[in-house]
Amino acid sequence: MAEKPLPSLQTAATSPVPAAPSYVSAALRRALPVVGAVVALLILWEASKLAFGISDQRLPHLGAIVEAMLTRTQGGSGNILLVQTLLNAWATFRVALGGFLAGGLMGFALAAIFMGLPILERGLMPYVIGSQMVPILAIAPMVVVGFGRMGAPPWVAKVMVAAYLTFFPVTIGMLRGLRAPSPMSLDLMRSYAASPAQVFWRLRMPTSLPYLFTSLKVAASASVIGAIVAELPAGAREGIGVMILTSAQFYNSRPPALYIAILGAALVGVVFYGMVALAERLVVRDRAAEG
């Protein structure tokens, strides 16, 4: 699905833009800081190697990393490592997306329940917060073993770990958003004799959207972390977590591989974040325009 551009992008790309030059220069202006930061980082990388004499064991040359990306995997019979990394990134992305959806729905439901029943919030919120204080590294194996005993396929446990990290920011942000309407707006709704359901769907929900999307952006990266962490105790065969594990094990004989795995992890996170940001634009854009 990632290779098919979203419909809105399609229209943006195909619709003729009359003021093309200014459009292009604006795009350039926006791209410049991003490209500049990458170039600066690359220069810093090589310069610090030179200046501090950091060995190839600790920090391989950029050239070595690119070279490793282009070597064939599986002893020469497989894809090049770059392609294999993308395949693994895709495997992790799927789990993260599943966890994001499950966790997002869970967070949304919890927020709506807490909003309607403050007594439940007082009773349960400490546990919701407590759940996030336990390191995910400790939780993940338990979740995997638990679901394994129940006979669930391995991906269920991985998705649940990702969801576990996702639901919390959504609950908190959404709850905050649902409470955001001003007393004046609520009074107005009351004067219309709006039912609680109407207040919820017509006032609270729209007001909460900006909060929701802020939470979703946090949740997007959290679910990727959850997906990666869950791959390890799940004995997964593919995924960025598996790459990180094996490349760390063989680090001393092939340092660039670990950096490629880390780049793969970053890629998944950035793409995921970008998708949420794009969704935010599609959903919240009209709102801003309407004031």
Place this chain on the structure above:
Amino acid sequence: MFPCSLYISVMRKETPVQMRKFLGLFAVIMMLGSALAACGGAPAAPAAPAAATEAAPAAAATPDKVTLQLKWVAQAQFAGYFAALEQGYYKDENLDVTIQNGGPDIVPEQVVASGQAQFGIDWMASLLATRETGAPLVNIAQVYTRAGMRALSWKESNITSPADFKGKKVAVWFGGNEYNLLATLSKYSINKDSDLTLVQQPFDMNLLLNKEVDAAAAMTYNELYQVLSAGHTIDELNILDYNAEGTAMPEDGIFVSADWLNADAKNKDIAARFLRASFKGWAYCRDNVDACVDYVLKQDSGGVMTKEAQKWQMDEVNKLIWGDPIDPNTKIGYLTPELFTFAADTALSFGVIKQAASPDAYTHEIWDMATK
């Protein structure tokens, strides 16, 4: 995906503003959801055994499905099992074997005890410790009869005998893999708390490479290669062999749960067939190192393993099974009672277990059936 966006544009014309926004949000969620359903549903199937060279036996009974839980991710350490799978040896024994990767936090004993796998690979100390928690696990074959663990030190640290550990800084893998060192120290009457500094060793060799410690633990088939491929030669190292000291704990062995073994009369037969095919796989890897390395690399979906490292590992692992030099007449998988007694005594004296291990922790019955 496309219908969703059409839906939005239709709704735009006639719905109230707020309603429309929610449909937008809903549509986005649906898009993500359908994307997941379309692309995420099918879990990648593990590589199927390719060897179908021999014609399937006509009207064969349905194969017995069993699962093998490895101690770590697929690497040449487990090549024999992958070879048995790929060469069709399991199939020949009418077994349908699934090999499950291990990893951090995966304890094969737990997996087997809970019935998620019938066979597991792990070290003896770990097996004895789990037995004490009440899980009736039984070693049915000791595949590695020699230990791959060594203590590496730089020549300049001048550790030529364990007695030289005194006053040195020594890295070791705690958490179940430290007993070779502890038994050795005890043999030389070195106090592990006061006579030297023990350091927790991570899973790479950087402590030794950066000379932050005098000595570090290493498996011949893995970490030794890591050190050498980081630009060092074997002449720069002193290598302490625990096998020579008589303080080497047994490493990779195959175990099952006694509950499973005795649950059904045919399970012993399944276990024996599993051993027979696995031993055949290991024999294949003894004679076909390159082919087995390829089988292992085929499992590496992460794509970061190298042929050189796995070749090294295969060669070293063969020595642990077949001896060095390789002796094809080795009784593969036979756990000598003396080795078990040493392991049990060591485990007891270093607190791995609280009570003396029962000889029920291993059996020769399956091995006898398999090698008859």
